Amino acid sequence: MAKSEAAAVVKDPATKGKLKLIILIVVAVLLAIGLSVGATWYFMHNAQSKPAETAETAATGKQPAIFEAMAPAFVANYNQNGRQRYMQVSITMLGRNQADLEALKVHMPVIRNNLVMLFSGQDFATLATPVGQEMLRQKATASVQEVAQKELGKVVIEQLLFTNFVLQ
Template sequence: MAEKAGKSKLIIILIAVIVFLVIVGGAAVWWFMMRSTVAPTPAQIAQQQAKQKLQNTKFIDLGSLVTNLQSTDGNTHYIQVQIQLKTYDPSVEASVKSYMPEIRNGILLLLSAQNADTVSQPTVRDQLLQKIKELVNKVLETDGGALAKPTPEKSPPIAAVYFASFVVQ
């Protein structure tokens, strides 16, 4: 009788081990079949990031700005520009609108310091675009000057600045 009880315990343990191994094996097969077997290449990752950037691209119109220019000939000269800001973060538009008076003031001061004779040169225009980009990013990153230093971020809020129109009289 004791021998029969020992055999039945051995059979129960053996069945439990077999059931356990079947469950573990099934879980392993499921794990390897369900997960991706091929890791994305760096080119695929870059392509996906570029696609996401393109989907998030937003242009913000600052409207038309008109101011007088510095003049060496004694005449009054004016500049009228329309500026577009490019961002990859759609939430930046709300910040730009919040700081619009400060941004426009800074740009007007920058434009009015230009010389009427040289402002139409392509290199001067490119420098103006870069200075406007730096000015806008500084305003946005320092909360309108409330913070002493810009907050360290991966990329600035404004990626590029474009002139939609540029007229000098």
Template sequence: MVDEEQPEVVSDAPVERRSRMPLVIGVVVVLVALGAGGYLWQSRRAAHATTGKVAAVELSKAELYLPLEPAFVVNFRDNDSLRYLQVGVTLMSHDPEAINVAKAADPVLRDGLVALFSNQNFSIISDVAGRQKLQEQALVTVRKVVQARLGRPGIDALYFTSFVMQ
């Protein structure tokens, strides 16, 4: 018997390859999903830390002081005469972070306080009650600026270390 072998068929047609495109698309989708999940997890964790459970603020037992140097010098009118006011201001806080924010916001604080001091009436601030009211208004002004940057008032007191009117 003669070996009846099937003749080998050699074809020049290219071998059909499976496309890798679905695999690449699948990997990209998985990576995007993981990235989005990580982002959402981080943002929820941060939101929970700021809204759900407010982290305890490390307050110092010691009083921290920040003198606003140089002293404020403003002029204002009293009837027909021009008056001058020189005020030395020092801030006090138990929160070191609030002191740092106040240092960084010094130009904004000074602007607000200059506007406040220059709009005073000589007859009102020449007595003790008027100076105390001005001191309270100055503290409110400083707290607004610190609150806007820090999220809490932070400044416990404002002191006039000098107060000279002419």
């Protein structure tokens, strides 16, 4: 009997140490679970409130940009110093309202005609410079905005973008 009491006394300190370790692990796991649930709730709550804020700013700010490519690319011929030269330019329109862009498509033959006339009336040497290209882009934008103002009563596009510009 003395041996069993001594064995019980020896097992008690080891059992108490293991019990403390188990309790510590359980508390740590519960704390980790609690933190993860709390963080998830916090970030999900913030994510749900942000679309309402963006809806507010969309009502007061600009609408998202809509890009509409004008196909096919424009090609213009030039005669410089007795040599035949070419310009090819692909254009994309930047607008904010899809319905207005669709309405502008009805007038695309007039727009394309005005742009072809504008492009063919340029000096080839000027087009070879970045400043000349930017001036041409601004003139083309003004030309399309003029047609939109005349036909639709409002400016539909913000600007024209040259997505491909080749001089040969």
